[in-house]
Amino acid sequence: MVKAVVAGAAGGIGQPLSLLLKQNQHVTELALYDVVNSPGVATDLSHISSPAKVTGYLPKDDGLAQALKGADIVVIPAGIPRKPGMTRDDLFKINAGIVKGLIEGIAQHCPKAYILVISNPVNSTVPIAAEVLKAAGVFDPKKLFGVTTLDVVRAETFVAEITGEKNPANLNIPVIGGHSGETIVPLFSQAKPSVSIPSEKLDALVNRVQFGGDEVVKAKDGAGSATLSMAYAGYRFADKVIRAAKGEKGLIEPSFVYLPGVEGGDAVAKATGTEFFSVPIELGPSGAEKAIDVVSSANDHEKKLLQACYEGLKGNISKGVEFAQNPP
Ligand code: NAD
Ligand code: LMR
Numbered sequence: 038m039v040k041a042v043v044a045g046a047a048g049g050i051g052q053p054l055s056l057l058l059k060q061n062q063h064v065t066e067l068a069l070y071d072v073v074n075s076p077g078v079a080t081d082l083s084h085i086s087s088p089a090k091v092t093g094y095l096p097k098d099d100g101l102a103q104a105l106k107g108a109d110i111v112v113i114p115a116g117i118p119r120k121p122g123m124t125r126d127d128l129f130k131i132n133a134g135i136v137k138g139l140i141e142g143i144a145q146h147c148p149k150a151y152i153l154v155i156s157n158p159v160n161s162t163v164p165i166a167a168e169v170l171k172a173a174g175v176f177d178p179k180k181l182f183g184v185t186t187l188d189v190v191r192a193e194t195f196v197a198e199i200t201g202e203k204n205p206a207n208l209n210i211p212v213i214g215g216h217s218g219e220t221i222v223p224l225f226s227q228a229k230p231s232v233s234i235p236s237e238k239l240d241a242l243v244n245r246v247q248f249g250g251d252e253v254v255k256a257k258d259g260a261g262s263a264t265l266s267m268a269y270a271g272y273r274f275a276d277k278v279i280r281a282a283k284g285e286k287g288l289i290e291p292s293f294v295y296l297p298g299v300e301g302g303d304a305v306a307k308a309t310g311t312e313f314f315s316v317p318i319e320l321g322p323s324g325a326e327k328a329i330d331v332v333s334s335a336n337d338h339e340k341k342l343l344q345a346c347y348e349g350l351k352g353n354i355s356k357g358v359e360f361a362q363n364p365p
Contacts, residue, residue: 039279040066042108042150044101044139045115046093047071047078049264050155050271054114055082055091057272063279064089070104071115072096101139105146109282112184112275113139116156118262119254125158125217126353133360136162137169144173151180151278151324155271159183159216159293160350161357164313167295168361178298179324182278185221185293185315186270187263188212191249192223195242200232208232211331212246212291213316214346215353221247222346226336243342281320288320294328302328310347313354 041058045051046069058064059082067082067089069075079093094100105111116132119125136156143152148170156162163183170176189212197205209229214222223246225234234242245252253263277288293315296302305316305328319327335343 038065039063039110039282040068040108041089041275041279042068042070042104042111042147044070044104044111044113045156047074048114049118049261050114050267052078053265053268054112054271054275057268058112058275059085059089059091060087061276061279062088063283066107067091068104068108069093070095070101101142102146105142105150108143108147108150110151110153110275110278111143111147112153112155112271114155114267114271115139118264119157119250120259120261121254123254125250126161126356128157129161129356129360132156132158132162133165133357136165137361137364140166140169141173144170144175148173148175149177149180151182151282153182153184153271153275153278155184155267157216158353159185160220160313160353161360163293163295164354164357165361167313168358172361176298177324178295179326181295182274182318182325183216183293183313183315184271184274185212185216185291186274187267188216188221188223188246188249189291190266190270190273192225192246195245195249196225196228196232196234199234199238199242211317213314213331214343215293215313215315215350217250217353218247218349219342219345220349220353222339222342223247224331224335224339226339227331227334239338277320278324282322284322286321289317289329290320291315292318292325294318294325296328299325299328301330305330305332308332309343311350311354314350
């Protein structure tokens with residue numbers, strides 16, 4: 038029995054992500070929450086012949102509480118997306134408050150749920166979530182995840198285009214750090230199976246992984262940012278969290294977590310100088326069971342990228358913490 042909740046379920050990510058969760062055989066209840074149209078999306082999905090019972094909630098009639106009650110996993114793609122010319126940090130003003138409000142609801146109604154934050158800027162919204170949960174006395178760092186899977190998915194795809202690998206999903210490439218521009222650091226030297234990237238193609242490849250989001254924002258030309266690839270990536274991560282909760286072993290995926298609360302995280306925090314960071318996480322019934330240190334084995338080129346990552350990340354993290362501790 039798994040109750041999954043999508044907060045922001047009527048949006049560009051929320052709808053396809055909800056569709057994917059509806060066909061997950063482990064999910065027995067799927068609650069869709071949004072400020073608009075969630076009952077309609079829920080009714081539509083409820084006609085699909087899979088186990089999950091689907092319900093839709095709006096803010097009225099205590100809808101957030103109803104949606105969250107008894108939840109095992111809450112996925113949050115609520116908030117505004119970028120338009121051309123914007124950075125993810127430009128979304129902070131609106132999305133910080135949205136995420137704060139939703140996490141307050143989680144703290145009250147389902148504090149033991151796995152929480153998967155998709156809303157940007159992830160580098161700041163996850164620290165906000167942590168602070169809100171801490172203030173409510175219910176913070177379990179093993180259960181709070183910033184979803185950075187799209188960066189991994191992109192790295193797999195773009196590397197396969199270069200190496201000729203027919204199925205990009207056969208590649209396992211750690212992408213670490215944060216989720217914006219230079220804070221995104223792909224570690225091609227640690228790809229499994231190993232890959233050989235021609236040196237003249239390396240910089241462009243790194244840049245494409247770091248700015249893949251901008252590629253989509255530009256192509257959509259004002260109509261938003263990545264939605265379908267994000268729904269795929271968000272589902273891939275949520276499915277792993279659910280399978281790990283059910284006892285499946287060997288499930289590893291990078292995620293942006295609060296390192297001091299995860300086994301192995303202290304060593305990574307020491308190496309990076311930041312408390313929040315994305316590294317490959319071994320998942321289990323308690324959530325993030327182990328943070329895998331891929332930082333210390335980065336090659337010299339990757340170490341240079343990591344320096345730039347740390348600089349950007351620290352500011353994004355403290356901005357989130359400051360917002361949560363001293364709301365405007
Ligand atoms: P969208 O505008 O299509 O959908 C967002 C939805 O959130 C809307 O349906 C809106 O009504 C809803 N919403 C707004 N306030 C809410 C609230 N308080 N409670 C519940 N729902 C609320 O946007 P989108 O394209 O789906 O993107 C959503 C977010 O995901 C953006 O912040 C975007 O930047 C981010 N994103 C993150 C990643 C990642 O890799 N982590 C990738 C793509 C997009
Ligand atoms: C992405 O990486 O596609 C998302 O973070 C959305 C964005 O704003 O680029």
